[in-house]
Amino acid sequence: MEVKIINKSHHPLPQYATPQSAGMDLRANIEKPITLEPLARVLVPTGLFMALPAGYEAQVRPRSGLAIKKGVTVLNTPGTIDADYRGEVCVILVNLSNEPFVINDGERIAQMVIARHEQPTLIEVEVLDETERGAGGFGHTGV
Numbered sequence: 477m478e479v480k481i482i483n484k485s486h487h488p489l490p491q492y493a494t495p496q497s498a499g500m501d502l503r504a505n506i507e508k509p510i511t512l513e514p515l516a517r518v519l520v521p522t523g524l525f526m527a528l529p530a531g532y533e534a535q536v537r538p539r540s541g542l543a544i545k546k547g548v549t550v551l552n553t554p555g556t557i558d559a560d561y562r563g564e565v566c567v568i569l570v571n572l573s574n575e576p577f578v579i580n581d582g583e584r585i586a587q588m589v590i591a592r593h594e595q596p597t598l599i600e601v602e603v604l605d606e607t608e609r610g611a612g613g614f615g616h617t618g619v
Contacts, residue, residue, distance in 0.1 A: 485523025
């Protein structure tokens with residue numbers, strides 16, 4: 477699969493860190509550092525614009541190292557980029573720590589996973605088939 481991408485940033489295109497990586501790192505493309513205060517959120521531009529093939533989406537996900545070390549994560553995770561979106565890819569970051577976090581230009585702020593999806597036809601019914609689980613959820617199977 478090929479994805480057409482315009483790179484208006486001054487950073488290299490996203491790439492996979494290892495041959496079996498699922499996500500590509502996204503970098504901040506900003507003119508000056510952004511200080512993200514505790515519990516604050518910010519929309520960070522990447523300078524990337526892309527055209528995904530029909531039937532695919534890009535999922536913007538947190539970087540685990542940034543989350544565990546700094547308490548910074550993607551707020552609407554995963555953020556979905558639809559195949560017909562042509563605007564700039566931006567990342568909504570939130571600081572869940574007690575310390576300010578400085579976002580620098582070129583910093584790896586999130587990862588992007590390209591995934592296939594389908595659009596099912598919804599069929600309205602009055603009842604659903606029975607299963608052993610039924611309506612049990614939210615921890616119903618115990619600890």
